[in-house]
Amino acid sequence: MATATNRVIAKTVDDYIASFPADVQTKLQKIRKTIKAAAPKADEMISYGIAGYKYKGMLIYFAGFKNHVSVYPAPRTVEPFKKELAAYRGGKGTVQFPNDEPVPLGLVKRIVQFRLKANEEKAATKKNSKK
Numbered sequence: 001m002a003t004a005t006n007r008v009i010a011k012t013v014d015d016y017i018a019s020f021p022a023d024v025q026t027k028l029q030k031i032r033k034t035i036k037a038a039a040p041k042a043d044e045m046i047s048y049g050i051a052g053y054k055y056k057g058m059l060i061y062f063a064g065f066k067n068h069v070s071v072y073p074a075p076r077t078v079e080p081f082k083k084e085l086a087a088y089r090g091g092k093g094t095v096q097f098p099n100d101e102p103v104p105l106g107l108v109k110r111i112v113q114f115r116l117k118a119n120e121e122k123a124a125t126k127k128n129s130k131k
Helices: 013-018 023-039 103-127
Strands: 043-047 049-052 058-064 068-072 094-100
Touching: 013 023, 013 043, 013 049, 023 049, 023 058, 023 068, 023 103, 058 103
Parallel strands: none
Antiparallel strands: 043 049, 049 058, 058 068, 068 094
8 A cells, every 4th residue: 555655756747647556646635636727827746756736835745645635735823724624634734635535625625825925925025126
């Protein structure tokens, strides 16, 4: 069984997703579709051996594991996400969605939108400071 830690590093997101069992592939494809819809200008890539998206900096990663799928960075300390993300396991900046439960795609979408806005604001600040 493939996991993010015991497999050959994929060269494309398609290859990455295909390296998982069918049930995990379905979850990863749904997360991928949600990210693409929320950030259509983002560039898809493999980084650190997992799937990710860049837009004006690193936007978001998603990964598959034996018992869960993860999305990061997750804004665990930011209102309005604190309470909702507290329901899921994960580290400081990671959220784990158990494979035996549906992925909350609305939450994933809001995380992507939050990260998109943060990246745009950071890029604008950098641009303005160079003037």
